[in-house]
Every structure is written in structure tokens, then in C-alpha cells.
Amino acid sequence: MDWLIFGLPGNENLATQLSEQLQIPCGAATIRHFPDGESYVRILSDVQNKNVLLVMTLDHPDDKLLPLYFFTLAAREQGVRKIGLVAPYLAYMRQDKLFHQGEAVTSGFFAHLLSQLADWIVTIDPHLHRRASMSEIYTVPVTVLHAAHLISKWIKDNVKNALIVGPDSESEQWVKEVAREADVPYIVLEKVRKGDRQVEIKVPDVSRWKDHRPVLVDDIISTARTMAITIQHLIQAGFHKPICVGVHPIFAGNAFEELKAAGAEKIISCDTIPHASNGISVSTLLLPELLSMTRDKK
Known part of the structure; x- marks a missing residue:
């Protein structure tokens, strides 16, 4: 089965390295913002019946989440088979406990959302504190690597x-x-x-x-x-x-x-x-x- 690798904005260098090492071609996409701040996403490569690796580290996740969301949904509409997310840094791991009534325990909410976007995830040293494993909050396979x-x-x-x-x-x-x-x-x-x-x-x-x-x-x-x-x-x-x-x-x-x-x-x-x-x-x-x-x- 054919694979494509996409480095979302800011992740192009790592995506290029992995493309060369894995011998998987880089896909082409346009991701930018309109003047009003809304995101524009266009997948230029043919992803129908292909598997896709998305490389996007998730620091400043609030700025990155919508482009990631739009990209994965557009890829699904275009017939992609599987989407793997390579997120060397995975955000929203520290807020894992209710300290005050009414707080959002966002580690679980964020995990629920990402689990709907990707079929599997690879990350490095997530901040597991009160969680014993990623499977407590993620419903897709998450591979944890250590640096x-x-x-x-x-x-x-x-x-x-x-x-x-x-x-x-x-x-x-x-x-x-x-x-x-x-x-x-x-x-x-x-x-x-x-x-x-x-x-x-x-x-x-x-x-x-x-x-x-x-x-x-x-x-x-x-x-x-x-x-x-x-x-x-x-x-x-x-x-x-x-x-x-x-x-x-x-x-x-x-x-x-x-x-x-x-x-x-x-x-x-x-x-x-x-x-x-x-x-x-x-x-x-x-x-x-x-x-x-x-x-x-x-």
C-alpha cells in the first residue's frame, strides 16, 4: 500500500528527514490563514486509497489543532485509508486531575479529540504523571518512545x-x-x-x-x-x-x-x-x- 508523508507547517524539516529515511514521498498541501485568522487547508497530492503519515508536533496546540482537524477530515473525504500522527511533543498531558469544581480535565478531552482524527499516534516522552498509560485516555493505539x-x-x-x-x-x-x-x-x-x-x-x-x-x-x-x-x-x-x-x-x-x-x-x-x-x-x-x-x- 502506498504511503505519503506530510509535514504540517513548522514540521517540514523532520518530515523531510523521515521521508528520506523511510523512502516515503512527501505529499504536497497548502495550509495558511485568511486575513481574518481562519484556516485554509488544501491537499494537493492524491491520497485516495493511500496511507498517510502526518508530522506535527503539538506545542502551542490551540493554534495547530484546527488545521490538523481540517486536514484529517479533508483527507478522509478524499478517500485516505489510514492516518498516522507523528507528534514528537504531545500537549495537554499535565491537566489530568480535577482540582477545583467546574474545571475541564483537558488531558482526557484532548485525547478524545485526537483519537477521532488519527488511526494511531507516535509520540516521545509524554508527561505521564497520574496516568499509568496512554490507553487510559486515548482510544487509538499510542506508541510512546523515550529519548x-x-x-x-x-x-x-x-x-x-x-x-x-x-x-x-x-x-x-x-x-x-x-x-x-x-x-x-x-x-x-x-x-x-x-x-x-x-x-x-x-x-x-x-x-x-x-x-x-x-x-x-x-x-x-x-x-x-x-x-x-x-x-x-x-x-x-x-x-x-x-x-x-x-x-x-x-x-x-x-x-x-x-x-x-x-x-x-x-x-x-x-x-x-x-x-x-x-x-x-x-x-x-x-x-x-x-x-x-x-x-x-x-
């Missing part, structure tokens, strides 16, 4: 005498895996969140690690407040300027500049979201899974 190995390799290749620093207890299992594969020690901080941009950090006794280069590792870098405060604590404790590594570089507002100003020596991210900090490609992580899917799914 720990890529980050470990980057640290091993680029940082001498590293000490991995995790932001909080939730990250310990993930950070421990990165440290194990990189064959370096790690520590985990205590974090108390007091608001969207207010956190309190408690750093354990780190005197025994003074000769190490701290590498702060997190899955999502959003406001970067935790990393910025941690950098200041570590520098005050006599460490070298830390290196910051993240899977998903959201960098809300001026977070990237604030992280540099806090004293980060280097900021590196996976290219799950296009950003100037991208230094770790996820295409090699996606490739084996997509090869299997495009060969097996008819």
Missing part, C-alpha cells in the same frame, strides 16, 4: 565528568536511566511548586560532587524557573556553570533568555519542537518504529 538513550549518548560524547541533576522526585526514574546509560552519577532535587512560575528548590548536600560538571536534565522545559533557580544554587555552591538538557523545548515567554542569564553554560534540546537550542535529533528514535508501522499496516 533517554539519545540524551545519555549526547552527554557521554560531549561532557566530561558529568553529574546528572534531576528537578524533582517525579523525574528520578527517568534521570536515573539517563545517568545509568551515560555511566555517570546523579542527584535529584526537592521541588515545591507554589504557582505557574513560582517554585522553591531544595538542593541536597553536593559537596562530594564539586569536581563534576552538573548537567540539568528534564523532559519539558517550559518556564525554566526550576532550572534557573537550580543553576543559581549550584553556582553558589561552587560548581562550574551547568549544562541544561531537555527533551521538549517549549521555553514559554522569555524562558530561554532567562535560563542563559541565570548562568547556563550551554542549553541543548531534542528537536521534538523546533528551537535554536536543538542539538539532539529524534529522527533516529522515530525511524525503527515508523519503519515497522509503514511496513506492517495495510
